[in-house]
Amino acid sequence: MLDRRIVVHRSILPEADDDVIASAILEPRHKRAGLIVTTHDTAPVRDALAAVIERGEVRGACFATQTSQADTDAHR
Structure with missing residues (x-):
């Protein structure tokens, strides 16, 4: 559960x-x-993530990607 002071805004965009x-x-x-x-x-x-990191809006970024079922099976 998040603290009451934290507000999460979600955007759903065309992938x-x-x-x-x-x-x-x-x-x-x-x-x-x-x-x-x-x-x-x-x-x-x-590039967009690098720009907002450089502006100091966020401290870093990490991508987590599942590319196939084989990748999922390999990590079990």
Whole structure:
């Protein structure tokens, strides 16, 4: 359970549109103290994340990607 002072804003974006995703990362609708991104690892998304890290909006980023059932089976 999160503290009552924490507010989570969620955006659902078209996963195939890197420009929309990058724009949402670079130009948030709300002031933020953190960022969780679940999307494909692409150059525009990495560049947008690097920009917000450089601006000091977030401290780092980590991608966790499951690429196939074989990867899932290999980690069991």
